[in-house]
Structures are given as C-alpha cells and as structure tokens.
Amino acid sequence: MAEQQWVITVAEEHRDRIGELAQELEAAxxxxxxxLNSLGQIIGGSPGPASAESSLHSRIASTAGVxxxxxxQTFRIGPPDSGVQ
Amino acid sequence: xxxxxxxxxxAEAQLRQQEAPELLSEHxxxxxxxxxxxxxAVVEAEAGQLEALSISCRERSRPMSxxxxxxxxxxxxxxxxxxxxxxxxxxxLQAIGIEAAQQAGLTGAGVRVAVLDTGVESxxxxxxxxxxxAESFIEGQGPGDAHGHGTHCIGTACGPWQAQSGPxxxxxxxxxxxxxxxxxxxxxxxxxxxxxxxxxxLENGCQVISxxxxxxxPQVQPAYVAAGRRALESGSLIIAAAGNNAARSAxxxxxxxxxxxxxxxxxVAAVDSDLQIADFSARSSAEEGGEVNLAAPxxxxxSAWPGAEGHRSISGTSMAAPHAAGIAALLCEHSGVRGExxxxxxxxxxxxxxxxDPEDVGAGLARVPE
Numbered sequence: 001m002a003e004q005q006w007v008i009t010v011a012e013e014h015r016d017r018i019g020e021l022a023q024e025l026e027a028a029x030x031x032x033x034x035x036l037n038s039l040g041q042i043i044g045g046s047p048g049p050a051s052a053e054s055s056l057h058s059r060i061a062s063t064a065g066v067x068x069x070x071x072x073q074t075f076r077i078g079p080p081d082s083g084v085q
Numbered sequence: 086x087x088x089x090x091x092x093x094x095x096a097e098a099q100l101r102q103q104e105a106p107e108l109l110s111e112h113x114x115x116x117x118x119x120x121x122x123x124x125x126a127v128v129e130a131e132a133g134q135l136e137a138l139s140i141s142c143r144e145r146s147r148p149m150s151x152x153x154x155x156x157x158x159x160x161x162x163x164x165x166x167x168x169x170x171x172x173x174x175x176x177x178l179q180a181i182g183i184e185a186a187q188q189a190g191l192t193g194a195g196v197r198v199a200v201l202d203t204g205v206e207s208x209x210x211x212x213x214x215x216x217x218x219a220e221s222f223i224e225g226q227g228p229g230d231a232h233g234h235g236t237h238c239i240g241t242a243c244g245p246w247q248a249q250s251g252p253x254x255x256x257x258x259x260x261x262x263x264x265x266x267x268x269x270x271x272x273x274x275x276x277x278x279x280x281x282x283x284x285x286x287l288e289n290g291c292q293v294i295s296x297x298x299x300x301x302x303p304q305v306q307p308a309y310v311a312a313g314r315r316a317l318e319s320g321s322l323i324i325a326a327a328g329n330n331a332a333r334s335a336x337x338x339x340x341x342x343x344x345x346x347x348x349x350x351x352x353v354a355a356v357d358s359d360l361q362i363a364d365f366s367a368r369s370s371a372e373e374g375g376e377v378n379l380a381a382p383x384x385x386x387x388s389a390w391p392g393a394e395g396h397r398s399i400s401g402t403s404m405a406a407p408h409a410a411g412i413a414a415l416l417c418e419h420s421g422v423r424g425e426x427x428x429x430x431x432x433x434x435x436x437x438x439x440x441x442d443p444e445d446v447g448a449g450l451a452r453v454p455e
Contacts, residue, residue, distance in 0.1 A: 007276050007308040033277065036284035038319065039312050043277045068307040072276035073343070075298045077203070077268060077403065080233045084329055084365050085297075085401040 004053060005033065005072035006060070008042040014065030015040040021065045028059045043072070086129050088154040091138070093124035095148050100124070104147065112138040127154060153420070167359035170387055175254045176358045177241070177382030177408055182453045183256065186415050187246060191454070192259025193414035198242055199286035199294045200407065201279060202235030204228050204266035206391035209236060210249045212262070220285060221266040222278040231270035233390050237399060238297045239264055240389030242407035242414070251396050254388045256411020256453075259418075263291050268298060276308060279344075283312055287319050292417050292427070295410035296325040296350075297403030299342045305372050306343045313349030320423035322431075324410045326402035327352040327377050328367035338445075339367035341375045348374030351428060354446050355383020355405040360438060362445045366402055369444045378428075379435055380446035381408035409451045419454045430454075 008025065010018050022035050022042050031047040046053045061069045078085040091114075093105045101124040106116040109126060112134055119126040128135075135151045142149035168176035174183065186192070206229065207217050219228035230236045243262045244255025265282035268274040279298070286294045294316065316323050323344075331339030345352035354377045355363040363384050369376040383405030390397035409431065416422060416430050432448035 005275065005277050007280060009308055009311045034281055036280055038287035039280060039284045039315050041280055041284070041308065041311065043280065067311070070276075070306060070308045073300050073302070073306070074273055074275050075268065075279065075300050076273040077232075077234055077298060078329075078401070079272060083400055085234055085237075085399050085403050 003045055005043060005045045006057070007070045007072055008044065008060060009067045010040040010042065011065050011067040017065070018042070024063060025060055028063065029056050030060055086131060089128055089130055089135055089151045090154050091126045091128055091135065091149065091151045093147065093149050095124060100147060108138060108141060108147070112141070114138065169358060170252050173252055175252050175387045177386055178253060178256065180358070180360070180382050181256065181408060181412060181451055183246070185455045186453045191415045191419055193243070193257030193411065193418050194259035196257070196260045196293065196414040196417045197263055197289060197291040198257065198260045198410055198414050199263040199265055199289070199291040200235065200239045200242055200410070201265040201267045201282040201286070201294065201296050202238050202298065203232035203268045203270065203272060204230035204235045205239050205262070205264035206230050206236045209389050209391065211240065211245050211389055216261040217264065218262070218289070219264040219266070222281045222285070223266055223269045223274065226266065226269055228264060228266050230391050232268070232272055233397065234272065234297070234403065235264065235266065235268070236391050237388045237397065238295065238403060238407045241386060241404060242295050242411040244389055248396070252387060256408055257414035260414045263289055274298070280308065280312060283316065283323065287316060287321055292321055292423055293410050293413045294321055294323045295407050296323060296344065297401070297406045299326055299328045299345055301328065301330045301342045303340050303342065303346070303370050303372060303375070305346050305374055309344035309347040309350060310374070313347045317349050317424040322413055322424060322427045323350045324406050324413060325350050325352060326406040327354045329365040329401050331365050331367050333362065333364045340370040341367050341377060346370055346372050346375040351378045351409070351431070352376065353378065353402060353406045353409045354380040355400070355402045356380045356438070356446065356450065357384035360450065362441055363400065365400070366445065376447060377445060378447040379409055379432060379451050380438065380449060381405035381451045412451050412453055416454055
C-alpha cells in the first residue's frame with residue numbers, strides 16, 4: 001500500500017453511526033481499509049489515480065459527521081544495532 | 086486511620102468558608118487543617134467517615150471528593166555516585182524506587198498493559214508462565230519480534246524482578262501483557278497500524294498503553310488528539326516516548342514530536358544513571374500538548390532481547406516510556422485510578438528533579454507508589 005492513506009476522525013455526535021458513515025464514504029469513492037470502532041476513526045485511501053485524490057479528499061472532508069481527514073504518516077525507530085532507539 | 090485530602094471544589098465562598106468546616110465537624114473530622122480559600126482539608130480519618138461525608142454532601146448537592154494524601158519527594162541533586170546495575174536490579178528499577186512495590190507486593194496484577202511496538206518474542210524464558218496476548222497490525226508479518234525493540238520495551242514495562250540471568254529489569258511483573266505489533270521488522274509503521282493498535286488495546290480493556298515510537302514532526306496531529314482523548318474517556322492512559330531528536334552536547338535541545346505532543350498523550354523524557362537529562366532526549370515544544378510530562382530511566386537500560394542473546398542494554402526515550410507505563414500499572418492496581426486520574430497520580434507521585442529544567446523533565450522522575 002504505497003499510495004496515500006487517510007485517517008478520518010468521526011465527529012463525537014456521529015460516533016454511534018460510524019458503520020453507516022463508512023458506507024457513505026465508500027459510496028463517495030473512498031477505499032475503506034479499517035474501521036476503528038473504539039476510537040471512532042476510519043482508515044482509507046483513494047483507489048483511483050493520484051490526480052483524483054484532492055477532489056476525493058474534499059468530498060470526504062465535507063461529508064456530515066467527518067471531524068477531520070489527516071494524511072497518514074510513517075513512523076520509524078532506529079535499527080536493532082543502534083545505541084539510541 | 087489514614088490521612089486524606091478532602092476537596093470542596095466550589096466557587097461559592099459561603100460553602101468554602103462556613104458550610105465545609107461545619108460538614109467536617111458533623112462527621113467527626115478535624116477542621117484544624119482546613120484551607121477555606123482553597124476549599125481543601127487534610128484530615129486523619131477512617132475511610133468510612135469520608136464515605137459518610139461524601140453521602141451527606143451528595144444529598145445536599147455539595148461538590149466534594151477525597152483522595153489518600155500522597156507523599157512528595159524532592160531530589161535536589163542526584164545521589165553522589167549515581168545509580169548502577171547490580172546483580173539483583175537494573176539502575177532504572179532502583180531509581181524509580183521498585184523496593185516500595187516489592188515490599189507492598191504490588192506487581193500490576195489484574196492490570197492490562199498494551200505495548201505497541203515491533204512485536205514480542207513470546208518464547209523468551211523471562212516471559213514463561215506470563216499472560217501474554219500478541220497481535221500483528223502489519224500486513225504479511227506475524228506478532229513476533231525480528232527487530233528486538235518491542236521485546237525490550239515489554240521487558241521494561243512488564244518483565245521480571247528476578248530474571249533467568251542477570252539483574253531484574255521489569256517494573257510490573259504481574260501485569261497482563263498485550264503486545265500489538267504496529268511497527269514492522271524494519272522498525273517502521275504508519276498511523277494506520279498504530280491507530281489500529283490503540284483501537285485493539287481499548288477493545289481489550291487495557292488500562293495502560295505504552296508507545297515507544299514517534300515522528301520528528303512538531304505539529305500536533307488531530308488524529309492523535311482524538312485518539313488520546315477517547316482513550317482517557319475509556320479509562321485508558323497512553324504513554325509515549327518524548328523523542329530522541331535532541332543533540333544537547335551540540336546545542337540542539339530538540340522538540341517533542343508526534344504522537345507524544347498530543348495534549349491527551351503523556352510524553353516521557355529520558356534521564357541517565359546520574360539523573361541528568363539524556364543527550365538525545367527532546368525538550369518541550371511550544372505546541373499545546375507538546376510539553377514533556379514526566380522523566381524516567383532511558384540511558385543504558387538493560388532488558389529482554391530476542392534470540393540467544395537474551396538481554397541487551399540500549400538507550401532512548403523508548404526505554405523511558407515503558408518504565409512510566411510499568412509504574413502506571415502499579416498505580417492502577419494500588420489505588421484503582423484510571424484515565425485522567427491515573428495521569429494525575431503519575432505526575433503527583435513523581436520526584437522533583439530540581440537540578441533540571443521542567444521543560445526537559447516535566448513533573449520529574451516517575452516513582453513507584455509508596
């Protein structure tokens with residue numbers, strides 16, 4: 001999964017309908033990777049070409065019940081043989 | 086009889102100045118150490134007396150809470166020769182005051198500690214006979230640990246007081262271990278795996294979540310602001326490494342990175358065996374939530390390592406965070422506190438490091454409850 005993934009945080013008052021919201025986002029064109037029920041977050045990405053990403057991002061961000069859409073970041077620790085990890 | 090702090094948290098002067106001391110007297114409690122400006126009393130009492138007071142206050146809709154009085158310690162300077170590993174205990178366990186837990190028989194029993202990292206070598210002889218649940222959130226990789234970092238962090242938080250060989254190195258040897266592999270064997274992972282790991286830890290009712298990972302970005306990440314808050318609301322505290330991006334000897338103090346800079350995630354810095362700030366340990370950032378909250382041992386930390394090697398000494402704020410997580414598990418067992426209250430108990434219990442800057446070490450050195 002080299003392409004960009006997004007973390008979609010569901011607004012507090014919509015958390016009990018996270019499953020329904022995931023379906024709406026899927027219908028809007030989002031590829032759903034994971035639905036995190038305890039956290040109230042949805043992980044997904046754009047199944048289409050990179051050029052379509054920004055319009056999909058806007059569609060998702062403007063969907064009722066979405067609090068924020070953030071690009072997933074990469075984290076890294078030092079290699080096993082490094083003194084500081 | 087024990088000493089308790091009783092708080093009447095009200096803006097009403099009439100309640101604080103007149104009614105509160107009367108309420109105390111009615112329940113046979115001395116108002117000698119009552120501070121009307123604060124609405125706070127320190128009393129000697131049986132727990133039952135305070136329960137009765139609490140019921141009276143509830144009936145009259147008067148806000149009142151009580152907690153056992155804590156002992157505060159100031160360490161104005163490090164011990165002359167510093168700490169050192171002995172045959173029995175690592176320097177880190179000595180510095181956090183593990184003796185108090187050993188005397189009280191506090192092991193973190195019944196507390197679930199999630200360590201979200203590179204996985205775990207569950208066959209390690211020091212983890213034999215332990216309750217250990219392991220899950221992987223990395224595609225194509227099982228929950229095992231080909232890196233070593235995860236096994237090391239789990240060792241510090243939940244390893245044994247008496248190891249198969251070498252000194253004891255684990256803070257909470259009775260805690261249930263939940264190992265979530267959120268970093269691959271190459272040591273890297275993304276928000277996807279990390280948030281999935283936090284979600285899993287919450288579903289499993291883990292009261293403590295230790296995350297020795299970070300990205301060197303100063304901006305607070307909204308996804309972790311929400312995650313940290315929702316964890317606290319579910320009675321779970323996320324403790325993260327402050328970050329290793331400082332090079333103090335070269336004049337660079339670094340900054341607390343994501344996700345430790347989220348306001349609802351506790352950031353832990355690293356000190357060495359002389360209780361000096363580690364050269365690599367990141368300083369508080371200017372972001373809201375970017376403060377260092379606590380410090381813990383993080384230089385030359387001996388703990389478990391996979392394979393024939395068995396144990397290894399390494400350094401990093403990654404090693405400090407699991408010391409704090411282990412102490413959180415002991416506090417959880419000791420007083421039953423969770424979430425926000427667990428956060429407060431950890432910082433209240435810390436020993437001030439007056440020779441260091443709070444921007445570097447927050448409330449001070451994490452300490453085992455006495």
